[in-house]
Amino acid sequence: MTEDEVQHSVEGAFSPFFVFRAPRKDKDSKEVTDILVPWDDVALIIQVKAQAVPIGGGASGNSLRWVEKNLAKAGRQVAGAVRAIRSGRMTYMENPLRGRVPFPAEDIQWFYGVVVLHHDSAAYDPFQLVPELQDGSVPLHILSFRDFHNLAHFLDTPADLVNYIEDRSDILLPNLRPQVHEEESVFRYWLSHLESLTAFRAQKRGDSFTEDDAKPYAENLRRLVSGEIREATAGAVIDHMIDLAHEQDPGLAPLC
Numbered sequence: 001m002t003e004d005e006v007q008h009s010v011e012g013a014f015s016p017f018f019v020f021r022a023p024r025k026d027k028d029s030k031e032v033t034d035i036l037v038p039w040d041d042v043a044l045i046i047q048v049k050a051q052a053v054p055i056g057g058g059a060s061g062n063s064l065r066w067v068e069k070n071l072a073k074a075g076r077q078v079a080g081a082v083r084a085i086r087s088g089r090m091t092y093m094e095n096p097l098r099g100r101v102p103f104p105a106e107d108i109q110w111f112y113g114v115v116v117l118h119h120d121s122a123a124y125d126p127f128q129l130v131p132e133l134q135d136g137s138v139p140l141h142i143l144s145f146r147d148f149h150n151l152a153h154f155l156d157t158p159a160d161l162v163n164y165i166e167d168r169s170d171i172l173l174p175n176l177r178p179q180v181h182e183e184e185s186v187f188r189y190w191l192s193h194l195e196s197l198t199a200f201r202a203q204k205r206g207d208s209f210t211e212d213d214a215k216p217y218a219e220n221l222r223r224l225v226s227g228e229i230r231e232a233t234a235g236a237v238i239d240h241m242i243d244l245a246h247e248q249d250p251g252l253a254p255l256c
Contacts, residue, residue, distance in 0.1 A: 010044075082137060090103060
């Protein structure tokens with residue numbers, strides 16, 4: 001169920017056309033990752049872990065012990081997915097709307113691992129809890145289910161969500177060391193300093209992009225998050241048209 005909800009959250013930003021559930025290796029059909037999102041020159045490799053709720057409800061015991069075990073496993077799974085993709089062992093993806101399509105390996109330059117954990121616990125530094133995660137070949141982001149859902153709610157376009165993940169990789173992770181369950185403070189910092197962070201990352205990558213260039217986007221995103229842009233939902237008109245087309249035309253696959 002948690003994988004379904006994470007998929008739905010990602011589709012809110014990328015649309016169901018660009019989200020692929022459980023892609024598989026060509027040779028043995030083993031699952032590569034829970035959710036794969038290739039977009040332009042970026043690929044998000046998403047792993048989801050959910051802690052079982054005890055009978056009768058309430059918090060699970062030994063939650064950090066569960067986190068340590070499952071976070072280490074998720075880190076290995078992300079690393080395995082990157083190896084499988086880079087070595088050409090996964091050449092096709094499938095989803096209900098596009099069917100079987102080739103993975104655009106020649107276009108992907110940047111891989112980002114995202115681990116979404118659905119559990120109750122006190123806030124913690126995942127890289128301190130599982131130190132081997134720091135040795136991964138790609139940037140790794142560990143988020144609680146609630147925080148990931150909220151990020152996808154506000155960053156509801158591919159550019160928004162990818163920009164945040166890239167800024168988080170290059171700047172926020174090494175400098176702020178975000179704790180799981182406390183992403184809101186990281187997001188607020190990013191939103192408040194978006195112009196300077198964008199210019200800094202552009203300079204680091206050799207791109208010409210100034211704070212003034214980033215200002216219109218940053219100011220309007222802050223207005224959007226604060227609820228000042230009341231007509232914001234009009235931007236999703238194409239998504240609504242696609243939804244309605246699939247409801248009216250029985251020849252089209254349903255939107256899952």
